[in-house]
Amino acid sequence: MYGYQNKVLRVDLSKKTAAAEPLRMDWAEKYIGSKGLAIKYLYEELKPGIDPLSPENKLILMTGPMTGTTVPCSGKLGVAGKSPATGTICDCSIGGHAALRIKYAGYDAVIIEGALDKPGYLLIEDDKISFEDASELWGKGCHETEAILADKYGHEYSVLTIGPAGENLCGMACITSDYYRQAGRGGMGAVMGSKNLKAVVVKGTGGVKIPNVEEAVKRILEIQNEDVLQEDNTFVFDWGTTAFLEACQDGGILPYKNFSDTTDPNWTEYNGEVFMEKLEGKRGCGSCGLGCGNFLKIGDAICEGPEYETIAAYGPNAGNRDPEAILKANQVADDMGLDTISSGDVLAWAMEMTEKGIHDFGIRFGEMDTYIKYLEMIAKGEGIGKELAMGVKKLAGKYGGKDFAMEVKGLEYPQYEPRGSWGMSLAYAVSDRGACHMRAYAPNEEVFAASIPPYTPEGKGEMVYKLAQHNAVKFCLCICDFWGTISMETMAELMSLVTGKEWTVEEIADVGTRVINIARAFNQREGFTAKDDTAPKRIFKEALKNGPAAGQKIPEEAFEDMKQQYYKVLGWDENGLLPDSLIATL
Ligand code: SF4
Secondary structure, X not given: OOOOXXXXXXXXXXXXXXXXXXXXXXXXXXXXXXXXXXXXXXXXXXXXXXXXXXXXXXXXXXXXXXXXXXXXXXXXXXXXXXXXXXXXXXXXXXXXXXXXXXXXXXXXXXXXXXXXXXXXEEEEEOOEEEXXXXXXXXXXXXXXHHHHHHHHHOOOOEEEEOOHHHHOOOOOEOEEEOOOEEEOOOXXXXXXXXXXXXXXXXXXXXXXXXXXXXXXXXXXXXXXXXXXXXXXXXXXXXXXXXXXXXXXXXXXXXXXXXXXXXXXXXXXXXXXXXXXXXXXXXXXXXXXXXXXXXXXXXXXXXXXXOOHHXXXXXXXXXXXXXXXXXXXXXXXHXXXXXXXXXXXXXXXXXXXXXXXXXXXXXXXXXXXHHHHHHHHHHHHOOOHHHHHOOOHHHHHHHXXXXXXXXXXXXXXXXXXXXXXXXXXXXXXXXXXXXXXOOOOOOHHHHHHOOOOOOOOOOOHHHHHXXXXXXXXXXXXXXXXXXXXXXXXXXXXXXXXXXXXXXXXXXXXXXXXXXXXHHHHHHHHHOOOOHHHOOOOHHHHHOOOOOOOOOOOOOOHHHHHHHHHHHHHHHXXXXXXXXXXXXXXXX
């Protein structure tokens, strides 16, 4: 098939060897690229039960057939491994330009195995691979590390780096690229840190072959003009994801003080208009048709973002309304290489624990100076930060407060209150990497479009399955989430244009289902069952007090009903397990 380089770079850090090998095209036909293909490799190559922070874990950087072409919004890179936060499979999607450069260097994927005996970084310059010393970089933040490497190699190179959080094996550690883009969830930065790998630096000078190039590029441009450049997508150019704040406030799903309630009457103190007044510059990822990146400066805080998730986590969910404090906390977390969602939930939980008098973590709602200090201490594993770095699940196991520990399988809740969007509680529960909003985004249907009633279990299994199937295909194609209007038909057409093989909507949809299944099969092999598809007790026990969803809590039997619907539609048994006959097809 066109679109692929038919080559994987396999790097053994323990032996300091690197060799190109053919891409498994039989797997690429079934899983396309990025998320799906990376999970397939991990499913086949990782021994069940390995320690995610041992040299036996692998870190895969996976592109897709569209990477490096003119397909809009196709510059995302899949980053996957076994998660130290959850013990599940984990794949993230990182923006910037690294995906394009890996592809132009001649590879569909880089598979990183083993561990270096001392801090180093991997340098990829087309087919020239070297292992460089990183002792001078170890301990530095992501921003300084990237600046030093950019200075040394120039701007034709992309850098994927970790900060102190990754070095200290924190389960909330990200991998960062282009300074402010992250593979954010599940602790992929800690996997890199466990390998003593501070950075991957890559330059590629080749290209990507697609068939009938003139006609294909013309049609791709038409799709860009007709589909991508609609207001439903272009709002991210004007507003980034700050626009979601108003939508979530209006819909009653903006979390407040560790999900103890929703909505904030004073939300306009830190809304999109407040942030965008401080705009200093714009940018986008490689091959992007939308350009959602906004550089803001408030006081001495400077950062690209903040995204909705970060505004909500470091704003109302932390009892904070100061936009400068949100931006400063965002800047510190990005530099430290910390996931803003998980770190926000950990600190919100610690604030509630302190205020309830269960355990004094030395921080209360709204105390943002301490908050910002704690972010750095979490990343560096210093003082109380070392304790908080455990994540909310382990913390609640040690100190109590389980009922309001907002997590599933050890991954902290994203910033969408599920009592106002019941399908979201199911999406969090069954997501392959723990609580995640990127697998199935229920608020679109239940709240924003209001096409499906939010406060009922009815039809939610099918709804979450369809949403997850659609997103799985999108991630396999490396298409950015913010091309929100893309249909299965368009994805099938783009695949046909780029690969030269005719793809039907059914075939594309089957890939999505297969990806959901193989991720589940990986987790099943690790011992996960229906008992792990949970929700925090707060969701079942406490009714919301404010906003359009006031009075709502989710009855446990309704939650169980949604889970069983979901398992049934995928052909899993009542315990959420795939039958052998289904596993055999993967
Ligand atoms: S919309 Fe934003 S995140 Fe998506 S590809 Fe473009 S710049 Fe990157």
